[in-house]
Amino acid sequence: MNIQLTVNGKVQEKDVDPRLLLVHFIRDDLGLTGTKIGCDTSQCGACVVSMDGKTVKSCTCLAVQANGSEITTIEGVSNNGELDPVQEAFWNNHGLQCGYCTSGMIITTMELLKKNANPSDDEIRDGLKGNICRCTGYQNIVKSIQAAAEVMRS
Amino acid sequence: MFATKFDYQKASSVSEAIQLLASNPGAKIIAGGHSLLPMMKLRLTSILMLIDIGGIEEMRGISVANGILRIGALTTHAEIADSHDVKDNAGILWETAYGIGDPQVRNRGTIGGNISHADPASDLPTVLKVMDAKFTIQGTGGIMRGGSRTVSADDFFLGPFETALGENEILTTIEMPVLAANQHAEYAKMAHPATSFAVVGAGIVVTVENNICTAARVAVGGFTPIPTRGPSVEQALVGKELNEENIVAATSLIHNDLGSDVFGDVFASAEYRQAMAAIELKHAIYHATGFAHHN
Numbered sequence: 001m002n003i004q005l006t007v008n009g010k011v012q013e014k015d016v017d018p019r020l021l022l023v024h025f026i027r028d029d030l031g032l033t034g035t036k037i038g039c040d041t042s043q044c045g046a047c048v049v050s051m052d053g054k055t056v057k058s059c060t061c062l063a064v065q066a067n068g069s070e071i072t073t074i075e076g077v078s079n080n081g082e083l084d085p086v087q088e089a090f091w092n093n094h095g096l097q098c099g100y101c102t103s104g105m106i107i108t109t110m111e112l113l114k115k116n117a118n119p120s121d122d123e124i125r126d127g128l129k130g131n132i133c134r135c136t137g138y139q140n141i142v143k144s145i146q147a148a149a150e151v152m153r154s
Numbered sequence: 155m156f157a158t159k160f161d162y163q164k165a166s167s168v169s170e171a172i173q174l175l176a177s178n179p180g181a182k183i184i185a186g187g188h189s190l191l192p193m194m195k196l197r198l199t200s201i202l203m204l205i206d207i208g209g210i211e212e213m214r215g216i217s218v219a220n221g222i223l224r225i226g227a228l229t230t231h232a233e234i235a236d237s238h239d240v241k242d243n244a245g246i247l248w249e250t251a252y253g254i255g256d257p258q259v260r261n262r263g264t265i266g267g268n269i270s271h272a273d274p275a276s277d278l279p280t281v282l283k284v285m286d287a288k289f290t291i292q293g294t295g296g297i298m299r300g301g302s303r304t305v306s307a308d309d310f311f312l313g314p315f316e317t318a319l320g321e322n323e324i325l326t327t328i329e330m331p332v333l334a335a336n337q338h339a340e341y342a343k344m345a346h347p348a349t350s351f352a353v354v355g356a357g358i359v360v361t362v363e364n365n366i367c368t369a370a371r372v373a374v375g376g377f378t379p380i381p382t383r384g385p386s387v388e389q390a391l392v393g394k395e396l397n398e399e400n401i402v403a404a405t406s407l408i409h410n411d412l413g414s415d416v417f418g419d420v421f422a423s424a425e426y427r428q429a430m431a432a433i434e435l436k437h438a439i440y441h442a443t444g445f446a447h448h449n
Contacts, residue, residue, distance in 0.1 A: 018159075048258055061262065
């Protein structure tokens with residue numbers, strides 16, 4: 001089936017098998033491998049991308065379901081080589097170790113901060129319920145998000 | 155993981171979706187796909203054709219009129235959890251929607267998909283049962299050909315993953331009476347720590363006049379094939395003052411209503427869940443009535 005969608009501002013048109021998952025479309029057809037496959041069962045959040053402004057797990061969405069939508073992946077977050085404040089904050093606050101969960105964490109954080117510019121630590125942890133990190137214990141991730149929120153508020 | 159091969163059609167209206175269902179035996183409706191896709195990927199099910207109703211605008215949205223809260227089947231859990239109309243008129247549903255899965259699951263998962271899937275561990279069937287919800291179903295059969303019918307939540311759920319939906323029918327709307335000022339509703343659950351699914355879920359709606367309970371609807375789920383009403387508990391609550399003694403006595407009767415078909419697993423045995431059902435019901439009533447602090 002022929003689909004057309006906008007990924008990181010660029011229109012993409014491809015013929016896909018209906019059973020192709022959005023995450024495979026992004027990684028294999030478009031070569032955007034910043035989006036990861038972790039659990040492949042919509043638990044871990046490594047595959048989170050933004051679809052029409054809302055975060056989704058791209059392992060639990062068919063590419064054909066994303067037809068006509070606007071997708072932002074981690075590759076589309078920075079602006080002309082300048083990091084987004086969320087990326088900057090994760091870097092500065094050691095918000096990652098292996099980095100496998102980071103793309104999903106950052107995309108999720110961007111929606112979280114859009115909805116709530118001044119979240120408490122509890123609200124951040126609640127917002128990260130669908131993103132699993134197996135390295136950091138979340139302390140520095142929460143710290144990074146607080147730092148990003150502060151920068152974005154000012 | 156890939157599902158087995160299937161054909162895919164996108165429907166642009168309810169009538170088109172019903173036509174596609176009727177002309178393609180073995181076809182299945184997909185909305186957000188957050189119950190169906192995982193099952194297809196794990197090869198627990200194999201579907202010949204998916205009919206995507208995700209773009210049908212007429213099936214979306216929340217409104218309140220004449221004392222009825224109306225929710226389109228395609229409304230997502232996130233939209234319900236963000237809705238003031240739901241918060242003000244059916245706070246129990248608002249809170250339950252927020253407790254489903256995680257933000258990404260709530261962004262894609264729909265109320266209609268959840269109900270049609272009828273997972274025994276799901277929260278919404280229990281909540282909609284105590285809220286006395288009615289479901290509008292459209293299809294080729296029904297009272298008139300091409301017409302619609304209404305099924306109450308009490309009659310909709312038939313067994314695990316089994317509902318009153320016919321082969322060529324689609325659930326389009328969920329309606330429920332808005333809560334009156336003297337009605338208190340609450341859903342309490344013991345959630346599975348990894349999935350947030352209900353190990354035990356307990357929903358209650360009590361009407362209180364002059365400190366006396368004049369009506370009660372009670373249901374538990376998560377460990378029974380379908381959400382199960384608790385008539386013994388309801389009868390024991392009505393006519394009583396909602397104090398600790400009466401609440402504990404009434405909720406402890408829930409085992410009378412459960413039958414023998416209760417589930418258990420490595421996390422929680424059937425016996426334990428049955429015992430916890432009484433506790434969760436008690437918590438729900440405590441919370442709803444502000445009678446006592448959660449304990």
